[in-house]
Amino acid sequence: MSNLSLFEPFSFKSLNIKNRIVMAPMTRSFSPNGVPGENVAAYYQRRAAGEVGLILSEGTVINRPASSNDANVPRFHGEISLAGWQKVINDVHAAGGSMGPQIWHMGVMDDHHSGWKPLTPFEGPSGINRPGNTNGLAMSEKDIADTIKAFGDAAADAKRLGFDTLELHGAHNYLIDQFFSDKTNLRTDIYGGKTLAERTRFAVEVIKEVRKRVGEDFPLIIRLSQWKPYEYNSKMAHTPAEMEAWLQPLADAGIDIFHCSQRRFWEPEFEGSDLNFAGWAKKLTGKTTITVGSIGLSGEFLAAFKGESSEPSSLDELLRRFDRGDFDLVAVGRPLLADPDWVSKIKEGRTAELKGFSKEALAELL
Numbered sequence: 346m347s348n349l350s351l352f353e354p355f356s357f358k359s360l361n362i363k364n365r366i367v368m369a370p371m372t373r374s375f376s377p378n379g380v381p382g383e384n385v386a387a388y389y390q391r392r393a394a395g396e397v398g399l400i401l402s403e404g405t406v407i408n409r410p411a412s413s414n415d416a417n418v419p420r421f422h423g424e425i426s427l428a429g430w431q432k433v434i435n436d437v438h439a440a441g442g443s444m445g446p447q448i449w450h451m452g453v454m455d456d457h458h459s460g461w462k463p464l465t466p467f468e469g470p471s472g473i474n475r476p477g478n479t480n481g482l483a484m485s486e487k488d489i490a491d492t493i494k495a496f497g498d499a500a501a502d503a504k505r506l507g508f509d510t511l512e513l514h515g516a517h518n519y520l521i522d523q524f525f526s527d528k529t530n531l532r533t534d535i536y537g538g539k540t541l542a543e544r545t546r547f548a549v550e551v552i553k554e555v556r557k558r559v560g561e562d563f564p565l566i567i568r569l570s571q572w573k574p575y576e577y578n579s580k581m582a583h584t585p586a587e588m589e590a591w592l593q594p595l596a597d598a599g600i601d602i603f604h605c606s607q608r609r610f611w612e613p614e615f616e617g618s619d620l621n622f623a624g625w626a627k628k629l630t631g632k633t634t635i636t637v638g639s640i641g642l643s644g645e646f647l648a649a650f651k652g653e654s655s656e657p658s659s660l661d662e663l664l665r666r667f668d669r670g671d672f673d674l675v676a677v678g679r680p681l682l683a684d685p686d687w688v689s690k691i692k693e694g695r696t697a698e699l700k701g702f703s704k705e706a707l708a709e710l711l
């Protein structure tokens with residue numbers, strides 16, 4: 346099948362990108378003391394030179410004392426870290442690329458295997474990160490207000506440094522997602538509630554603050570997932586109606602683009618239709634959507650952490666859905682982690698040069 350449609354430019358508000366391919370956010374933990382250095386800037390610049398349309402950074406954490414469980418995850422606050430990010434975006438722009446940081450608060454975490462701990466306990470809606478596992482504190486109303494402000498500060502900094510967009514990390518059981526889920530949000534105040542719609546309140550307040558700080562013309566992305574790392578088959582929305590009740594308040598608060606995280610993009614979201622998560626999000630809200638999950642690879646990413654290798658695979662099913670109009674953009678993770686030239690190779694039909702993915706690629710910034 347022709348992949349030309351993936352190479353049509355895309356414009357939305359102030360964002361203008363040369364094709365539909367997005368680099369998925371991938372934590373690399375190569376930023377000692379939270380500072381992204383020249384090696385990190387060069388890593389992203391290689392992807393821009395390799396013709397990635399839009400680069401999303403690895404998750405980078407906001408200014409809260411326990412927003413991270415890893416000393417080597419980049420911060421998106423403080424003069425030295427922000428100077429590092431300034432170099433990243435300058436270098437990406439110099440190579441003709443576009444980029445947004447993925448703005449992150451991890452919420453309640455398991456302790457990191459390195460033994461490193463933040464100075465204060467982890468925080469989340471109810472102090473738990475899965476049923477029965479307390480490893481932090483339930484946030485007070487002041488904690489919540491301060492956290493919302495810290496998201497806003499990060500957004501204002503993203504715009505000030507010249508990033509083209511930003512993505513809020515609302516997926517994978519981190520802080521924003523911990524508020525969405527009835528497994529981790531047991532609150533009885535206005536931030537809790539029996540329905541998913543009620544539990545969007547924290548995200549809605551974050552989005553409104555971020556929108557206020559960046560203005561109307563700056564595109565805002567949120568990443569969402571039904572699955573949780575502790576339960577791959579979990580679903581928060583079991584029906585299209587529940588999904589609409591989850592997504593519409595986020596759209597109304599100011600989200601422009603839904604980045605719908607799946608492990609395998611071809612899996613249908615609900616019975617009776619082959620639409621995937623990004624397909625449903627677009628149908629229900631009319632917003633721009635990004636799909637992701639095992640594009641161009643034979644195996645999915647969580648198995649990759651356990652050492653399973655993946656081989657390159659055909660893009661035909663992706664193209665069938667893309668050409669049908671299910672989603673606007675497609676995010677690619679591991680292929681771009683392993684090979685900065687993946688997009689150029691796809692564009693030029695150099696399929697024999699495509700590499701698979703194996704865990705060894707995680708050991709360095711290729």
Ligand SMILES: Cc1cc2nc3c(=O)[nH]c(=O)nc-3n(C[C@H](O)[C@H](O)[C@H](O)COP(=O)(O)O)c2cc1C
Nearest residue numbers: 369370371372403404637638639640646677678679
């Ligand atoms: C090493 C690695 C780190 C990741 N870190 C993040 C992250 O910081 N934020 C996030 O939203 N997803 C993260 N993910 C998930 C990816 O963004 C992507 O959704 C997943 O790898 C599926 O895409 P793929 O099959 O193309 O690799 C990570 C994945 C990998 C492989």
